Amino acid sequence: xxxxxxxxxxxxxxxxxxxxxxxxxxxxxxxxxxxxxxxxxxxxxxxxxxxxxxxxxxxxxxxxxxxxxxxxxxxxxxxxxxxxxxxxxxxxxxxxxxxxxxxxxxxxxxxxxxx
Amino acid sequence: xxxxxxxxxxxxxxxxxxxxxxxxxxxxxxxxxxxxxxxxxxxxxxxxxxxxxxxxxxxxxxxxxxxxxxxxxxxxxxxxxxxxxxxxxxxxxxxxxxxxxxxxxxxxxxxx
Numbered sequence: 706x707x708x709x710x711x712x713x714x715x716x717x718x719x720x721x722x723x724x725x726x727x728x729x730x731x732x733x734x735x736x737x738x739x740x741x742x743x744x745x746x747x748x749x750x751x752x753x754x755x756x757x758x759x760x761x762x763x764x765x766x767x768x769x770x771x772x773x774x775x776x777x778x779x780x781x782x783x784x785x786x787x788x789x790x791x792x793x794x795x796x797x798x799x800x801x802x803x804x805x806x807x808x809x810x811x812x813x814x815x816x817x818x819x820x
Numbered sequence: 821x822x823x824x825x826x827x828x829x830x831x832x833x834x835x836x837x838x839x840x841x842x843x844x845x846x847x848x849x850x851x852x853x854x855x856x857x858x859x860x861x862x863x864x865x866x867x868x869x870x871x872x873x874x875x876x877x878x879x880x881x882x883x884x885x886x887x888x889x890x891x892x893x894x895x896x897x898x899x900x901x902x903x904x905x906x907x908x909x910x911x912x913x914x915x916x917x918x919x920x921x922x923x924x925x926x927x928x929x930x931x932x
Contacts, residue, residue, distance in 0.1 A: 709863070738918065747824075747910050747922030748864070761917045795863055799918070807852045807871070807914040811863035 709798050709812035717818045718786050726781040726815045728796030736760070737779040738809060739771060740795040748795055754779055755801050783817075791819045822847050824913050826923035833901050834931050841896040841926050843911030852914035853894040855885055858925075859907045867909075870894065881905070906930045 710729045718724050730737050736755045740748035750763035754773035768784040777798070783790055793816050797809035823846045833839055845851055852871055856864040868879025875887040885896045894911060911923045 736918065738920070740920075740922075745924075747912075747924045748920075750919050750921070753918045755918075761919050763919065797864075801918075807854075807918070808866065808869065809914075809920065810866065811856075813861075813863040 709796060709810055711794075711796050711812040711815050713815060714813070715816045715818075717820060720786055720788060720819055722786050723782065723784045724786060724817060726783075726794050726796075726817070728779045728781070728798075728812060730777045730779070730796075730798030731810050734798035734800050734810070735777050736799045736801045737773055737777065738797045738799070739779070739781045740797065741765070741790075742793040742795055742814070743789075744792070751781070786819045788819050791817060793817075822913055822915065822921045824911050824921050824923035826909075826911055826926050828926045829924070830927045830929070832929040832931060835903050836900050839896075839898045839901045839905070839928070841909050841911075841928070843894045843896065843923060844892050845894065845911070845913045845921075846892065847913050847915075849916075852916075853885075853887060854912040854914060854920075855879065855883070855894075855896045856910045856912060856922075857881075857907045858910065864910065867896070901928075901930055903930045903932065 738753040739751040742748040752762040753760045757773045770782045772780045793814040795814045796812045799809045825844045855867040870887045913921045
C-alpha cells in the first residue's frame with residue numbers, strides 16, 4: 706500500500722505569482738484534504754475534496770483553489786501569492802464512509818517560500 | 821466555534837521518565853479526537869484516535885490517551901519516554917464534515 710505523496714518538496718516563488726502543488730492519495734482513499742501549516746503553528750484546514758467536488762472549506766480566500774481527479778489525486782492552486790502564504794502545505798487522504806472516514810493520513814508536505 | 825488548546829508550548833523530560841501532554845477542546849457535539857506526531861521536516865503521523873466507547877485509547881509507539889468529557893480533555897501519556905519520541909505533538913478535533921481543527925502543538929525535548 707503506497708502512502709500519500711506530494712510534489713514538489715520545496716518551492717520558491719515571488720509575490721504575485723501563481724503556484725500549483727500536487728498530491729497523490731493513499732491507495733484506496735477517495736478523499737483529500739489540504740492544510741496550511743505556518744512556522745510554529747498547527748495545520749489550518751484549507752478545503753477537502755470528495756468525488757471531485759469541494760466538500761468543505763476553511764477560512765481561506767478564493768485565490769486558494771483545488772481540483773480532485775478521477776484517480777483521487779489532487780492539486781492545490783494559489784493565485785496572487787503573498788508573503789504570508791509562505792508555509793508547509795500538507796495533503797491528507799482518507800476513505801469517506803464508515804468509521805474510518807476521519808482517519809486522515811498525511812503526506813510529507815510541500816515547503817513554499819514566497820519572496 | 822470549535823477550538824483546540826494545547827497549553828504547553830514546550831516540554832522537556834528525561835529519557836525514561838513519564839510524559840503527559842495536555843489537550844483541551846471546545847466542540848458542541850461528541851468529538852472525534854486525535855493525536856498526531858510530527859518530526860522535523862516531516863508530515864504528521866497518526867498516534868491514536870478516539871471516536872466512541874472506551875475512554876482510554878491505546879496508540880502506536882506505547883502512547884495512550886484518555887478522553888474526559890467533563891473536563892473537555894484528551895491528554896496524551898506515555899509511561900517511559902525514549903529519545904526518539906522528541907518531536908512536535910498535535911491534538912486535533914475532527915468534525916463529521918471532515919474538517920479538522922488542530923492545536924498549536926507541543927514541542928517535546930528528551931534529555932539523556
